[in-house]
Amino acid sequence: MEHYKALIVDDEPDIRELLEMTLGRMGIDTTTAADLGEAFGRLRDQRFDLCLTDMRLPDGNGIELVGHIQEHHPELPVAVITAFGSMETAIAALKAGAFDFVSKPVDLTVLRGLVEKALKLSSRTTGRQPAAEQRLLGESPAIHRVRELIAKLARSQAPVYISGESGTGKELVARLIHENGPRADMPFVPVNCGAIPSELMESEFFGHRKGSFTGALTDKPGLFQAAHGGTLFLDEAADLPMHMQVKLLRAIQEKAVRPIGAQKEVKIDVRILSATHKDLGELVQRNAFRQDLYYRINVIELHVPSLRDHPEDIPLLAESILRRLGGQWGQDTPQLDPAAIRALTGYPFPGNVRELENILERAMTLCEGNVIRTEDLHLPQPSGGSGVTTAAGEPLPEYLGELEREAILQALEETRWNRTAAARKLGITFRALRYRLKKLGIE
Numbered sequence: 444m445e446h447y448k449a450l451i452v453d454d455e456p457d458i459r460e461l462l463e464m465t466l467g468r469m470g471i472d473t474t475t476a477a478d479l480g481e482a483f484g485r486l487r488d489q490r491f492d493l494c495l496t497d498m499r500l501p502d503g504n505g506i507e508l509v510g511h512i513q514e515h516h517p518e519l520p521v522a523v524i525t526a527f528g529s530m531e532t533a534i535a536a537l538k539a540g541a542f543d544f545v546s547k548p549v550d551l552t553v554l555r556g557l558v559e560k561a562l563k564l565s566s567r568t569t570g571r572q573p574a575a576e577q578r579l580l581g582e583s584p585a586i587h588r589v590r591e592l593i594a595k596l597a598r599s600q601a602p603v604y605i606s607g608e609s610g611t612g613k614e615l616v617a618r619l620i621h622e623n624g625p626r627a628d629m630p631f632v633p634v635n636c637g638a639i640p641s642e643l644m645e646s647e648f649f650g651h652r653k654g655s656f657t658g659a660l661t662d663k664p665g666l667f668q669a670a671h672g673g674t675l676f677l678d679e680a681a682d683l684p685m686h687m688q689v690k691l692l693r694a695i696q697e698k699a700v701r702p703i704g705a706q707k708e709v710k711i712d713v714r715i716l717s718a719t720h721k722d723l724g725e726l727v728q729r730n731a732f733r734q735d736l737y738y739r740i741n742v743i744e745l746h747v748p749s750l751r752d753h754p755e756d757i758p759l760l761a762e763s764i765l766r767r768l769g770g771q772w773g774q775d776t777p778q779l780d781p782a783a784i785r786a787l788t789g790y791p792f793p794g795n796v797r798e799l800e801n802i803l804e805r806a807m808t809l810c811e812g813n814v815i816r817t818e819d820l821h822l823p824q825p826s827g828g829s830g831v832t833t834a835a836g837e838p839l840p841e842y843l844g845e846l847e848r849e850a851i852l853q854a855l856e857e858t859r860w861n862r863t864a865a866a867r868k869l870g871i872t873f874r875a876l877r878y879r880l881k882k883l884g885i886e
């Protein structure tokens with residue numbers, strides 16, 4: 444079988460030798476270059492599956508090589524070796540398109556992990572076609588751009604910050620970045636940072652040892668350990684309390700966590716993706732979010748557009764949602780009549796695709812003859828700016844019921860249907876929420 448081939452670019456013979464030996468033991472053929480000029484020549488003459496380059500080279504720097512590879516060999520994963528503690532350079536390399544970085548002194552276990560991931564990206568191993576098109580639906584230029592970015596970012600190990608309004612598909616985008624990358628066979632662990640009580644956060648993220656606090660009856664691994672080898676998705680990252688922000692930053696920088704009550708740190712290898720519907724940059728300016736953590740998780744930003752910015756996708760999304768719901772309910776796919784389609788495309792969808800899903804689900808229960816008409820959609824009327832619509836002619840109990848339903852649905856959406864967290868948000872007990880959900884026929 445033909446071996447994988449790696450290009451190693453470093454001006455120090457000792458390091459070149461160490462890298463050659465390590466990769467050689469992994470069954471990889473290596474070619475070396477001592478400077479940029481030599482590297483360009485090798486890239487012209489041979490085909491590689493991976494490139495490892497030092498940052499400082501006699502005739503330039505590693506970022507120039509990353510730029511050259513991005514332009515001429517975009518399929519080739521390139522990782523840079525950075526000086527100890529120079530996080531700025533590592534981030535610059537990731538932004539320029541490096542697949543990953545490793546800092547000096549090179550930890551060989553980390554290096555081997557990096558090489559394995561890079562080789563999974565090689566066209567020789569991935570028979571897998573990106574699944575993104577199948578699931579992030581939409582034919583608008585805006586969604587095409589998001590799909591292109593997903594495909595590109597899936598090939599990198601850089602932390603990505605996914606911005607966008609609530610319900611636009613940020614979690615879906617995070618999943619696709621994971622599923623289309625070299626960590627696809629490992630876990631994708633989503634965590635809603637707003638739904639974990641502040642006092643439990645440390646134990647949730649880092650785990651604990653038996654007996655480390657009252658109630659710690661057994662050893663429990665944290666979310667970082669659960670995501671080892673895979674991806675940790677920090678949803679609603681803006682809701683992380685300050686004390687946790689410091690601890691997370693440390694874990695990300697050190698690539699290690701210490702479970703509560705444990706003597707030793709545990710090495711972890713996770714890719715961090717994060718999202719929030721809030722403006723994280725603005726929170727940083729108001730000192731409500733730590734700038735250093737923002738800088739670490741927002742190496743690359745991917746913005747998911749609001750649905751009203753690509754209304755041309757609404758009919759296609761609606762059809763796919765109805766097909767899915769029809770399948771789940773064991774009935775034929777309901778049809779939307781032309782006026783209903785027009786009404787949907789003209790509606791601003793403050794809750795984006797998730798709101799479209801909710802509206803269609805409700806319409807399905809209301810429609811007759813499996814055809815959804817405008818009146819089945821019950822699209823909220825634009826309010827006069829106060830946020831509360833007057834209920835002309837509606838009896839008080841119905842009106843209050845509708846307000847209650849809206850408040851509950853909003854709390855549920857904000858907590859991604861975590862009922863405990865939603866109850867807390869609403870200032871009622873879990874039991875009271877359960878009672879109201881039943882009464883209002885939600886879920």
Ligand SMILES: Nc1ncnc2c1ncn2[C@@H]1O[C@H](COP(=O)(O)OP(=O)(O)OP(=O)(O)O)[C@@H](O)[C@H]1O
Pocket residue numbers: 578579580581586607608609610611612613614615616678719720760796797800856857859
């Ligand atoms: N382009 C799309 N194609 C298909 N489904 C989509 C698309 N965008 C969003 N969805 C669906 O809309 C729903 C909401 O998406 P998701 O949970 O990813 O949003 P979100 O931005 O993470 O929301 P929040 O900010 O509230 O956490 C999901 O069911 C998701 O599958």
